[in-house]
Amino acid sequence: xxxxxxxxxxxVESVIDSLSEAIETRRWPVDxxxxxxxxxxxxxxxSRNTVREAVRVLAHVxxxxxxxxxxxxxxxxxxxxxxxxRIDRAALRDRIEVRLTLEVxxxxxxxxxxDDSDLREMRRTLDARRDAGMDLSQRIDHDERFHHAVVASxxxxxxxxxxxxxxxxxxxxxxxxxxxxxxxxxTQADHEALLQAIEARDAEAAESAARHLLTxxxxxxxxxx
Numbered sequence: 243x244x245x246x247x248x249x250x251x252x253x254v255e256s257v258i259d260s261l262s263e264a265i266e267t268r269r270w271p272v273d274x275x276x277x278x279x280x281x282x283x284x285x286x287x288x289s290r291n292t293v294r295e296a297v298r299v300l301a302h303v304x305x306x307x308x309x310x311x312x313x314x315x316x317x318x319x320x321x322x323x324x325x326x327x328r329i330d331r332a333a334l335r336d337r338i339e340v341r342l343t344l345e346v347x348x349x350x351x352x353x354x355x356x357d358d359s360d361l362r363e364m365r366r367t368l369d370a371r372r373d374a375g376m377d378l379s380q381r382i383d384h385d386e387r388f389h390h391a392v393v394a395s396x397x398x399x400x401x402x403x404x405x406x407x408x409x410x411x412x413x414x415x416x417x418x419x420x421x422x423x424x425x426x427x428x429t430q431a432d433h434e435a436l437l438q439a440i441e442a443r444d445a446e447a448a449e450s451a452a453r454h455l456l457t458x459x460x461x462x463x464x465x466x467x
Contacts, residue, residue, distance in 0.1 A: 253288050257296035260286060262324075265305055265316055275313045276306070322407075329411045334418055335463040337411045342456045344405050345389060349436060349452035351396035353445040360395035364437050367391055372430050378420060385416050388433060392452075395440065419459050426458035 261282075264270050276282070279297070283290045297314055300306040300321075307317040329337065352360070367388040374380035389412070393405045405412070419425045432455050439447035 253292045254295050254299070257282075257286055257288060257292055258299055261296060261300055262305065262321065265300075265319060268319070270316050272316050272319055275315050278313070326407075326410065329408065330414075332411075333463075334415065335460065338415050338456055338460050338463065340408065341412050341415055342453065342460065344401065344408070345392070345456070346449050346452045348393040348396045348398075348401060348405070349440065349448040350445045351398060351401070352392050353440045353443050353448040355397040356395040356440055356443075360391065361437075361441055363391045364388060364395070364440070368430075368433055368437055371433065382413070382416050382420055385420075385433075386413050389416075392436070392440065415456075415459075419456075425462055428455040428459075 261276075264276075270276050277285070279290050279293050282293045286293065297306055297308065301308050301314075301317075303321050304318050305316070305321055306314050308314050367384050371381055371384035371388060374384055386409075390405070390409075393402055396402070419427050432451070436448060436451035436455065439451050
């Protein structure tokens with residue numbers, strides 16, 4: 243299937259957009275070899291150098307893989323950087339819903355799998371959150387570290403990597419609930435309840451405590467029907 247010619251202007255960016263669309267819409271599935279440089283140049287109406295530069299950029303971000311002597315193949319369907327930018331632009335309610343999904347499951351697993359060193363790290367970060375007092379920046383830092391400690395205690399590498407991947411959006415939700423007067427702020431007591439449930443190895447109570455931390459803010463952001 244031929245690609246539409248790109249408009250004049252910033253040609254490399256236009257070719258990047260065209261190739262990215264073909265990848266994201268699965269016109270070129272993962273592991274498929276894309277058309278040759280000369281074919282793309284003809285289809286898009288640009289020089290081979292322009293195509294080569296666009297391919298180099300997409301290979302750098304991980305969407306394409308250039309195999310010397312074999313061709314260029316689709317490596318991934320989505321650009322991780324663009325995915326993060328879309329997450330940053332998502333509505334606050336959507337980001338909190340994702341955070342809630344991850345943290346509730348992390349709390350349940352942490353209650354079953356944590357060890358004494360995990361408890362010490364959670365206690366250290368939670369005490370630091372309390373001691374930060376009115377220092378908002380410090381309180382947010384320690385709040386974020388506490389939640390990362392809970393996730394680490396779940397002993398699930400995929401969950402930890404996914405949580406780290408969303409860390410920027412997660413920090414933003416913490417900041418918003420701390421700063422926005424229209425959103426209920428999770429209290430120190432709410433965080434303590436989560437730690438106590440994990441310490442007691444009570445998975446059900448840990449799930450409930452993790453959910454309680456964010457549900458009031460989520461409710462405040464959900465329009466009435």
